[in-house]
Amino acid sequence: MTETTVVSLQDIRDAAQRIAGVAHRTPVLRSRTLDALTGARVYLKAENQQRVGAFKFRGAYNAVSRLSAEQLSRGIAAYSSGNHAQAVALAARELGSSAVIVMPADTPAAKLDAVAGYGAEIITYDRYTGNREELGARLAAERGLALIPPYEHPDVIAGQGTAALELLEDVGALDALVVPVGGGGLIAGSATAAKGLQPGIRVIGVEPEAGDDTKRSLEAGERVRIPVPRTIADGQGAPIPGELTFSINRRLVDEIVLVSDDEIRAGLRFAVDRLKQVMEPSGASGLAALLAGRLRPVPARIGVIISGGNVGAARLASLLA
């Protein structure tokens, strides 16, 4: 390769070694009904069954495990309202370190409790007036903590890529890999793994209609910022692609397809009715794209990453009602 790659297939293989026995090798789900509806063979990589309930643990653990003993003894900082918070908190605990997580003051109590339950310290901020990146950076500087960002980090991206690596190892050749896109870390890692192993594979990102920043950015050839999206897919609410993730995704992602919130709800219902699986809205967006017929022509063998399942019983009830 003439171009410098920030994350390589070998980095993902190394990450897979680091997370082995700590992260779950999540199951690959099959559904005859889904195959019949799509006219394809569909393989669902169930990251809703991952530790902390989402793929985020892969990247967080890989990144934390690469810190020095001195860094681990000083501790880790992160900012997140969602799954990355729990992922960093658990990774820190597993590796004998400590974590401070910057979270919005209006984060649901269940999520705060989960992070606190992993032993992390929580610092809250007002999401309408505060800037979490600034808060995180200042906190890290003041306390000498290692900051683990949710996607703009090669070790985080390499860790996320292990989901696709495992899927391709388990099911063999695929024609397409469908991946939810938020900040772009999961698809950047997954595309690196997939194209490294199977150069002919088509990598298709899925964004909610209201949060199509990566689709617009790929079309424009540069990062495009959109208004903060209003969508039920809260894990896909980034208004602009990451700089690092976009530099990878513009090379490796073939296409972005969009799904509406109603299509995501239909995906959640299908998951409940037919798969007996709980997915969070972002986690179901790839499945939703398939069910909505967004892939044309339909690839023969399709892998889909179900990115997470942290929706909570009460919210799931309202989404299904």
Place this chain on the structure above:
Amino acid sequence: MTETTVVSLQDIRDAAQRIAGVAHRTPVLRSRTLDALTGARVYLKAENQQRVGAFKFRGAYNAVSRLSAEQLSRGIAAYSSGNHAQAVALAARELGSSAVIVMPADTPAAKLDAVAGYGAEIITYDRYTGNREELGARLAAERGLALIPPYEHPDVIAGQGTAALELLEDVGALDALVVPVGGGGLIAGSATAAKGLQPGIRVIGVEPEAGDDTKRSLEAGERVRIPVPRTIADGQGAPIPGELTFSINRRLVDEIVLVSDDEIRAGLRFAVDRLKQVMEPSGASGLAALLAGRLRPVPARIGVIISGGNVGAARLASLLA
């Protein structure tokens, strides 16, 4: 053994051979949180992931596959408002036969559609005035169909026992096996498998508080009829144990514990929040018993059969709300 056994461990092994490659070998789920909450190592046999969404396919397929070519060509009859209906319909289709299913006229459309979707003919009756056993028997006689009852049949019981057989093969020695009890077929087969493989294992049945007919019957030493139970656990609504199943269960079941509907709801919520699994109320009753602290003293290694996941998105939403 001096006593004649209607269903033996060998019958269950034979059933396992017949269903291999047709029924799913369902996964065994683990949860660190559940282990921490119970103080035990808990192994959940996920029959919610079985074909038709419940263990019932095991028994139905085993029974249908033992019919003669002539019987298969004439067809099969069954009566059920629930999972047995779908199980017999699919088993008939898989084995090149046809099925006529007697179902209550007020069965939810989704369930009628599922049965019709497997190619079965449906005959409806008024559940308040009709007698389904009579209707089924008359239908079978008139049309020369083989009647497959939901639990009062050695081949059905042997098929259900394969769930426990697989679980014990996969996880090794257990101190206790926890099994939901409706008509008693699942626990009769499971207890036969479990005690056959591990004579010291404790087999614990779970009934809803309102539907404690098997608990009362075991205490009385004879089958006791109770008023038709009012419970969310619709798969456990039998008002009296089966004659055949009770003859097995009185020998092999060590204890019955009861769970309230609220405890079952808590089990469903735990399954959604922590396991990311969809269970039907009956399917979660074993999990509910564990979470409610019904097992005293707590066995060190516990297997729990999650019997099914056919609840439907709308009903799940109302149960979680």
